[in-house]
Amino acid sequence: MDCWVDGQPAxxxxxxxxxxxxxxxxxxxxxxxDGQPLLLDRxxxxxxxxxxxxxxxxxxxxxxxxxxxxxxxxxxxxxxLILTRGDGQRGYAPDTTAPGRRILQASPAPSYPAAHAEQxxxxxxxxxxxxxxxxxxxxxxxxxLEQVIARSEWQDGEHAEGLMLDQAGRVIEGVFSNLFLVRxxxxxxADLKRCGVAGVMRAELLAQARGLGIPTQxxxxxxxxxxxxxxxFVCNSVYxxxxxxxxxxxxxxxxxxxxxxxxxxxxxxxx
Amino acid sequence: MDCWVDGQPAxxxxxxxxxxxxxxxxxxxxxxxDGQPLLLDRxxxxxxxxxxxxxxxxxxxxxxxxxxxxxxxxxxxxxxLILTRGDGQRGYAPDTTAPGRRILQASPAPSYPAAHAEQxxxxxxxxxxxxxxxxxxxxxxxxxLEQVIARSEWQDGEHAEGLMLDQAGRVIEGVFSNLFLVRxxxxxxADLKRCGVAGVMRAELLAQARGLGIPTQxxxxxxxxxxxxxxxFVCNSVYxxxxxxxxxxxxxxxxxxxxxxxxxxxxxxxx
Numbered sequence: 184m185d186c187w188v189d190g191q192p193a194x195x196x197x198x199x200x201x202x203x204x205x206x207x208x209x210x211x212x213x214x215x216x217d218g219q220p221l222l223l224d225r226x227x228x229x230x231x232x233x234x235x236x237x238x239x240x241x242x243x244x245x246x247x248x249x250x251x252x253x254x255x256x257x258x259x260x261x262x263x264l265i266l267t268r269g270d271g272q273r274g275y276a277p278d279t280t281a282p283g284r285r286i287l288q289a290s291p292a293p294s295y296p297a298a299h300a301e302q303x304x305x306x307x308x309x310x311x312x313x314x315x316x317x318x319x320x321x322x323x324x325x326x327x328l329e330q331v332i333a334r335s336e337w338q339d340g341e342h343a344e345g346l347m348l349d350q351a352g353r354v355i356e357g358v359f360s361n362l363f364l365v366r367x368x369x370x371x372x373a374d375l376k377r378c379g380v381a382g383v384m385r386a387e388l389l390a391q392a393r394g395l396g397i398p399t400q401x402x403x404x405x406x407x408x409x410x411x412x413x414x415x416f417v418c419n420s421v422y423x424x425x426x427x428x429x430x431x432x433x434x435x436x437x438x439x440x441x442x443x444x445x446x447x448x449x450x451x452x453x454x
Numbered sequence: 455m456d457c458w459v460d461g462q463p464a465x466x467x468x469x470x471x472x473x474x475x476x477x478x479x480x481x482x483x484x485x486x487x488d489g490q491p492l493l494l495d496r497x498x499x500x501x502x503x504x505x506x507x508x509x510x511x512x513x514x515x516x517x518x519x520x521x522x523x524x525x526x527x528x529x530x531x532x533x534x535l536i537l538t539r540g541d542g543q544r545g546y547a548p549d550t551t552a553p554g555r556r557i558l559q560a561s562p563a564p565s566y567p568a569a570h571a572e573q574x575x576x577x578x579x580x581x582x583x584x585x586x587x588x589x590x591x592x593x594x595x596x597x598x599l600e601q602v603i604a605r606s607e608w609q610d611g612e613h614a615e616g617l618m619l620d621q622a623g624r625v626i627e628g629v630f631s632n633l634f635l636v637r638x639x640x641x642x643x644a645d646l647k648r649c650g651v652a653g654v655m656r657a658e659l660l661a662q663a664r665g666l667g668i669p670t671q672x673x674x675x676x677x678x679x680x681x682x683x684x685x686x687f688v689c690n691s692v693y694x695x696x697x698x699x700x701x702x703x704x705x706x707x708x709x710x711x712x713x714x715x716x717x718x719x720x721x722x723x724x725x
Contacts (some may be wrong), residue, residue: 196468277606288469314586315621318600319599326599327476328508331548334546334547388483
């Protein structure tokens with residue numbers, strides 16, 4: 184399917200776009216089933232938070248409408264929205280009244296091995312550390328060189344994801360996933376106030392767990408907590424939940440809370 | 455003048471470019487006089503360092519040739535080279551054999567007030583702190599949201615540049631300049647091993663100072679060292695050297711070493 188730029192079919196971008204020049208923008212990767220963009224409210228909420236913090240004056244209703252129309256035309260697959268600040272002149276100073284440029288791209292749903300979800304995965308222990316930048320933490324912005332470098336650390340098919348720590352050695356997330364652990368019945372995930380991407384599936388699973396009365400904790404996680412975890416899993420809004428069986432010398436069983444949340448995620452994504 | 459993409463006139467970019475998707479690339483901003491790209495060897499050396507560290511397999515001789523041809527066609531102004539990893543599929547994993555996509559853009563030389571160079575400037579004390587990422591430190595890569603946010607902190611014409619500290623409070627650089635101070639005859643600039651852009655004019659002035667027997671020091675700089683400095687100036691490869699007269703409550707005279715290096719920079723840029 185054609186890309187759309189600001190609502191119109193297009194195959195190219197202005198060379199003056201600040202998304203290219205500075206990574207001055209945000210993105211969302213949305214699963215689409217039966218013409219519906221899934222978890223749309225959560226994607227739009229994160230985008231709105233990003234627009235607010237980066238001072239991009241995008242129109243949320245227009246974006247919602249456009250995503251819905253594009254998803255309907257796609258039918259199935261993955262919809263990527265890139266929202267840049269639009270064209271700029273020379274220099275970093277942003278126009279904070281610019282409404283942003285909307286780029287929509289469709290791709291087929293990725294075909295991951297079924298074993299990832301069924302038997303669980305092995306995480307590659309990335310040596311690339313996430314830097315601390317509270318002004319950008321949590322956002323899905325276009326400055327992604329840390330993820331590019333981390334993802335280049337392994338090429339083998341043995342590792343389906345990588346584990347990323349921050350500069351202080353805290354456990355933060357996967358390269359394209361968030362990470363949860365379970366310890367004594369408590370569902371734990373990293374506090375993303377310094378770095379990391381606050382994933383839509385992470386937010387959804389936290390909310391669902393709370394709704395089920397499962398205790399949750401969003402906190403700093405040290406490597407020792409990973410060692411003592413009863414269960415570990417990763418998640419995102421495209422593949423749902425993958426149990427984590429191992430990372431370097433550490434290993435975990437696939438546990439019941441992982442399976443419960445995996446079933447919930449699957450139901451959300453098969454909607 | 456038209457932009458060039460991979461050596462051909464073009465006005466648009468592929469929507470699959472990884473420069474847009476992830477800021478996966480580098481740039482150089484080169485002053486052009488009489489058809490010559492100035493400080494070209496230093497620009498190309500920094501670009502080569504970036505290609506090596508990001509694993510972009512660009513051809514340095516081709517880039518040199520293209521920059522020279524484009525500068526000749528421009529005559530005067532500022533040439534911006536953006537080198538991205540080129541098109542990508544979905545996902546962060548980079549093709550480390552990709553030769554990169556070369557984007558060349560021309561703009562007129564910026565017309566800064568003559569007073570910036572003559573009487574000196576006032577720095578805005580940015581509250582945006584630079585994050586620590588040794589894997590990217592020194593490079594002029596396309597992940598520039600920190601500079602975008604910092605540059606949005608002031609709109610008045612009283613401040614020609616901003617002062618940026620790192621997350622630990624060390625004095626690093628300007629938003630689009632490097633910073634030097636002079637203390638007891640020693641020329642001091644920040645060590646950029648954790649963050650910052652290793653500017654071409656910074657490298658040139660350090661080399662010129664050493665050639666003149668002026669002692670130089672590349673080190674961590676605390677705010678207290680800025681308070682005790684005899685002279686402070688900022689530099690880049692487009693405007694040369696601007697003396698710094700003040701930053702918040704701090705003020706400095708415009709000193710003799712600043713003037714000496716400013717004269718050297720001016721000679722390089724008026725070549």
